[in-house]
Amino acid sequence: MTLVIRELEHIDTRVLGALRCVDAGTRAAVDLPLQVRIDGARVRRNRSGLYVITQADLLAAHEGAFEAPPAAPAIGSVALSATLADPSGGYLPRIATLALPRDPAADRAAEADSLFRPIEVAMYPASTAPLGANWAVLRISLRESASGDALGGALFIVRSGLRVLARGLSDWRGEALVPVPGVPVTTWSDEDDAVVASETAAQLQIVFDPAAGLRLPAAAVRAGRAPAALPQVDPERLEAERDDLPNATLDLQLAAGRSQSLSLALALP
Incomplete structure (x- = not known):
């Protein structure tokens, strides 16, 4: 056969x-x-x-x-x-x-x-994304300081010392949700009169590329008129080039379970 x-x-x-x-x-x-x-x-x-x-x-x-x-x-x-x-x-x-x-x-x-x-x-989560229990949360509204334009596609980096705790992006309205999981409920204190502390010192850095991000007049944001194209940026590139792009840094205190609302302005050239 x-x-x-x-x-x-x-x-x-x-x-x-x-x-x-x-x-x-x-x-x-x-x-x-x-x-x-x-x-x-x-x-x-x-x-x-x-x-x-x-x-x-x-x-x-x-x-x-x-x-x-x-x-x-x-x-x-x-x-x-x-x-x-x-x-x-x-x-x-x-x-x-x-x-x-x-x-x-x-x-x-x-x-x-x-x-x-x-x-x-x-x-990166949108502003309506669900959150975990005991997360520290930053809700940020970002505007251009001179015009009041909303800045979409901005990168937010949260650091404690040299360690990056979280990152976030702003949407077309200039609104960003930056969840920070893992912030301890208590930590060792640097103060002489306290052994432990319920807050963690951190820095929030804002990075925006005018050539890649989106500027939208405040009137359009208030009217809810979304642009034809939503902001799309490369967060890794923004972070790598942050020293050469418009940026600002803000000191803040994080706490587990605390939600903070920040209204920020960034000066652009």
Whole structure:
């Protein structure tokens, strides 16, 4: 007897990388289906909730190379821009810059740029997002100091000493919710007459890029007229370039379970 095997279809797919979206405050995976688009690339969401990059125009030579990926372009030398949005409105839209190709070496799978590790992208909560018990919470309204325009797409960084406690973004109204999980109910005090304290000293830094962010007149905000395009910024780029962009720093005291409302103004050139 002769056994005849016919191959009816043969499909090979090379994965170029994957995105794992996490909550900016808790670092927990965002299970909600998001809209993820990458210029010049194809993305699909898998059953694990990862957004897998299956094709990219600038990496066409990689698509059919399985055993030995091309040496060029060099690892991490191609920057792709991804836009992420939450149709449910729980998270603000943002931009992420992805460095491809990823390192395909199996013996370096633990490295940050490995193909076997998804690229982690933080999603920032909208002002109506749910909050956890005993979180310190900052509700911020940001305006341009001279005109009163609302500033959308501003980055807020909360630090205690050298440690970053939280980050947040402002929406088109200039409103931001910055949850700060993990603030202790009590901590050691620096005061001579107290052993413990219920507050944690922190600094809030504001960073805004006039070229990327959104300025909206206060009258439009009061009327509830949302712009045709919502602000979309790359928070990692803003933080990396914060010293060269308009910024300001404010000292504050955080406490577990305390919600603070701050109305702030930032001077722009």
